[in-house]
Amino acid sequence: MSNELGTLLLKLARGAIAERLGFAVQVPEGMEALAEPGATFVTLLRQGSLRGCVGSLEPRRSLFEDVRENALGAAFRDPRFPPLAREEFHDTRVEVSLLSPLEPLLASSQTELLAQLRPGIDGVVFQYGHHRSTFLPQVWESLPEPLDFLEHLKRKAGLPFGFWAHGVNVWRYTVSKWKETEQSP
Known part of the structure; x- marks a missing residue:
């Protein structure tokens, strides 16, 4: 998989979280490449420790929708953690994993x-x-x-x-x- 795809997925995940927290977001170019179905996990790390992780095991929606929803899930709906606070955003790192078929x-x-x-x-x-x-x-x-x-x-x-x-x-x-x-x- 290409670095360009990875960069796009990371920007999409971070942008979805930023938008929900009320930060201004610029939509990256190339989102049309994410129309195919895909299964992803989005993992958030803060100061080297897990801060949230949510994902899909099977491709049931577009890669665009899957990354966006899993990013929001990792930030705000992972039951192991409180919702991500605005002040945590800038020192939280995003990881996106694109899964092969089971x-x-x-x-x-x-x-x-x-x-x-x-x-x-x-x-x-x-x-x-x-x-x-x-x-x-x-x-x-x-x-x-x-x-x-x-x-x-x-x-x-x-x-x-x-x-x-x-x-x-x-x-x-x-x-x-x-x-x-x-x-x-």
């Missing part, structure tokens, strides 16, 4: 599944019944061991460590990601 991983046991995971590459969706969670590939940075990664993913889904049952579904995906630098906003 690929099912077929495994009859946790051992089979662990053998298929590609640390540092795969984003993973874990589902059992109504329990569902995902980790972006970036999470491997803090959970580099496949077993730890999987156990925390199950915990995020509301399932206990060590859980495995018939009916577990797992998918993987990759991302192209772009992140603002300290100087970019």
